[in-house]
Amino acid sequence: MARATRGERIAFMVKSLVDRPAATLSLSAFAERLGAAKSTISEDLAIVRRGIESTGMGSLITMAGASGGAKYLPRREPADVRRLAQSVCDRLNCPDRILPGGFIYMTDVITSPVLAWEIGEVFATQFANSGVDYVVTMETRGIPIALMTARAMNLPFVICRRDSRATEGPSVSISYVSGSTRTIQRMSLPKRSVRQGSRALVIDDFMKGGGTARGIADLLGEFDATVVGTCVVVATGEPRKKLVEDFLPLTVLESVDEFNRRVTVNPGGWVPRT
Amino acid sequence: MARATRGERIAFMVKSLVDRPAATLSLSAFAERLGAAKSTISEDLAIVRRGIESTGMGSLITMAGASGGAKYLPRREPADVRRLAQSVCDRLNCPDRILPGGFIYMTDVITSPVLAWEIGEVFATQFANSGVDYVVTMETRGIPIALMTARAMNLPFVICRRDSRATEGPSVSISYVSGSTRTIQRMSLPKRSVRQGSRALVIDDFMKGGGTARGIADLLGEFDATVVGTCVVVATGEPRKKLVEDFLPLTVLESVDEFNRRVTVNPGGWVPRT
Numbered sequence: 001m002a003r004a005t006r007g008e009r010i011a012f013m014v015k016s017l018v019d020r021p022a023a024t025l026s027l028s029a030f031a032e033r034l035g036a037a038k039s040t041i042s043e044d045l046a047i048v049r050r051g052i053e054s055t056g057m058g059s060l061i062t063m064a065g066a067s068g069g070a071k072y073l074p075r076r077e078p079a080d081v082r083r084l085a086q087s088v089c090d091r092l093n094c095p096d097r098i099l100p101g102g103f104i105y106m107t108d109v110i111t112s113p114v115l116a117w118e119i120g121e122v123f124a125t126q127f128a129n130s131g132v133d134y135v136v137t138m139e140t141r142g143i144p145i146a147l148m149t150a151r152a153m154n155l156p157f158v159i160c161r162r163d164s165r166a167t168e169g170p171s172v173s174i175s176y177v178s179g180s181t182r183t184i185q186r187m188s189l190p191k192r193s194v195r196q197g198s199r200a201l202v203i204d205d206f207m208k209g210g211g212t213a214r215g216i217a218d219l220l221g222e223f224d225a226t227v228v229g230t231c232v233v234v235a236t237g238e239p240r241k242k243l244v245e246d247f248l249p250l251t252v253l254e255s256v257d258e259f260n261r262r263v264t265v266n267p268g269g270w271v272p273r274t
Numbered sequence: 275m276a277r278a279t280r281g282e283r284i285a286f287m288v289k290s291l292v293d294r295p296a297a298t299l300s301l302s303a304f305a306e307r308l309g310a311a312k313s314t315i316s317e318d319l320a321i322v323r324r325g326i327e328s329t330g331m332g333s334l335i336t337m338a339g340a341s342g343g344a345k346y347l348p349r350r351e352p353a354d355v356r357r358l359a360q361s362v363c364d365r366l367n368c369p370d371r372i373l374p375g376g377f378i379y380m381t382d383v384i385t386s387p388v389l390a391w392e393i394g395e396v397f398a399t400q401f402a403n404s405g406v407d408y409v410v411t412m413e414t415r416g417i418p419i420a421l422m423t424a425r426a427m428n429l430p431f432v433i434c435r436r437d438s439r440a441t442e443g444p445s446v447s448i449s450y451v452s453g454s455t456r457t458i459q460r461m462s463l464p465k466r467s468v469r470q471g472s473r474a475l476v477i478d479d480f481m482k483g484g485g486t487a488r489g490i491a492d493l494l495g496e497f498d499a500t501v502v503g504t505c506v507v508v509a510t511g512e513p514r515k516k517l518v519e520d521f522l523p524l525t526v527l528e529s530v531d532e533f534n535r536r537v538t539v540n541p542g543g544w545v546p547r548t
Contacts, residue, residue: 004324004325004328006281007280007281007284007318007321007322007325008321008324008325008328009325010281010284010285010325011284011288011321011322011324011325011326012325012326012328012329014284014285014288014289014292015292015325015326015329015331015332016329018288018289018292018293019292019331019391020388023388044281047279047282047285048281048285050278050282050285051278051281051282051283051284051285051286052285052286052289054282054286055289055290057289057293058289099440099441099442100440100443101440103440103441103443104441105442105443105466106441107441107442107464107467108430108466108467111421111431111432111433112431113421113424113425113428113429113430113431114294114425114428117293117425139413139414140413140414140417140435141433143414143417143418143421144417144421144431147387147390147417147418147421147422148421150387151387151391154387155387156382157386157387157418158385159381159385159414159415161414166373166374166375166377167373167377167378167379167380167381168373168379168381169373169374169377169379190379190381192379193381193382
């Protein structure tokens with residue numbers, strides 16, 4: 001793009017930055033691509049920052065100097081976290097979702113690309129400064145939200161599997177007790193998927209007893225890896241005491257009344273109230 | 275944001291549009307949010323379009339009139355498809371990836387958030403005008419790329435499961451023969467996940483015999499749904515004849531020579547060569 005106008009340069013830069021959250025893009029590359037001086041690009045970036053930060057949905061970090069660059073960090077403000085948690089509650093608080101056995105159909109919500117992206121940015125915001133190396137989940141339904149969290153943080157993404165497979169090579173497996181069904185299950189990770197001594201953020205769709213989250217932490221422990229946080233989209237109100245100590249539930253499923261056909265889901269306790 | 279400058283308005287609009295690919299955002303909402311006249315917003319959008327389209331990675335569609343709006347469509351040009359296919363090949367063509375049994379470790383590539391996003395945009399580009407209603411995959415490793423494809427197309431995303439679960443309600447299951455292992459397996463979809471008579475784009479990570487893709491098509495057939503296309507990241511060169519007729523492989527795994535420790539992966543035949 002030769003001789004782009006300021007507006008065109010800004011559009012190009014914002015597109016490039018938003019496409020690659022948390023990745024540093026160099027000023028020199030922008031200058032070369034846009035046929036502009038680095039000083040001009042720096043001025044443009046000041047405008048980009050004001051435009052992006054005015055959305056209340058992200059910030060722009062600029063690094064000066066020869067190796068100067070900029071990166072866009074998604075960020076969800078408290079009001080936005082509250083709005084999102086409430087909208088998930090509103091979608092789940094629906095008698096049509098009650099399934100035999102008192103389960104709730106939530107797959108469409110959990111796997112929605114738009115919601116997964118929004119929730120992923122909320123979780124990424126909470127752990128933006130926690131020195132996370134990997135985002136980890138257990139297959140299957142946690143994958144969309146965990147993937148979007150990893151994308152928002154520009155981190156690699158790791159999936160624990162129910163069984164180890166020939167296509168994943170040497171693996172480490174553990175047994176764990178499912179907190180809800182009290183059955184013994186297995187989960188495994190390829191040996192080459194996680195570096196020894198690294199730090200992991202655990203994301204899952206649902207937590208009842210916390211057995212899966214505990215299992216992931218134990219499995220990561222086999223890699224000397226530390227869990228820096230655990231986030232779930234829906235946790236059940238009961239049992240209050242889970243097998244993991246600290247976790248952030250976006251919403252809490254308080255009760256399912258099959259008889260009166262009533263579902264009660266509320267925002268999690270850490271979600272800002274007003 | 276009161277009295278934003280043109281540059282700030284453009285930054286805000288590009289951020290909003292790129293965050294929600296294929297979703298229509300209204301001019302009135304932009305005008306209100308930015309405290310500007312709709313005619314001003316229209317002028318801004320002309321600049322936004324030039325800036326975005328100059329990236330060669332997307333286009334901006336504007337709709338005039340009272341209900342006017344704009345949407346951003348990710349689009350990958352042939353040169354970008356070729357570059358991406360080649361970079362996947364380069365990452366996979368690595369003797370360290372050879373596993374016992376002649377398998378290739380590719381989980382880190384398949385589940386990388388950045389690659390999943392890029393490949394998702396490539397697949398979305400191919401089927402942008404095909405009237406797709408759902409993006410469908412089979413658990414597990416196809417999920418990241420299928421999710422990113424669905425996000426790029428602003429479509430709902432559906433995961434076929436190996437077994438039906440109480441948390442998914444009434445489900446439809448079929449048996450299928452795995453094309454590679456010749457074993458009989460099951461896959462299922464919740465009855466409420468797919469509308470009768472809809473059109474699906476099938477995305478998976480890997481295809482050998484094509485049994486899984488065939489199974490997904492058969493399962494969707496139980497919903498009177500049509501498969502409009504099938505995309506995979508890696509297909510094996512042999513067998514040449516798969517259980518599905520038409521599919522787009524980003525790359526083709528031609529051979530794994532365990533003895534000489536050599537992997538040969540090439541871009542798929544539909545990928546532009548020059």
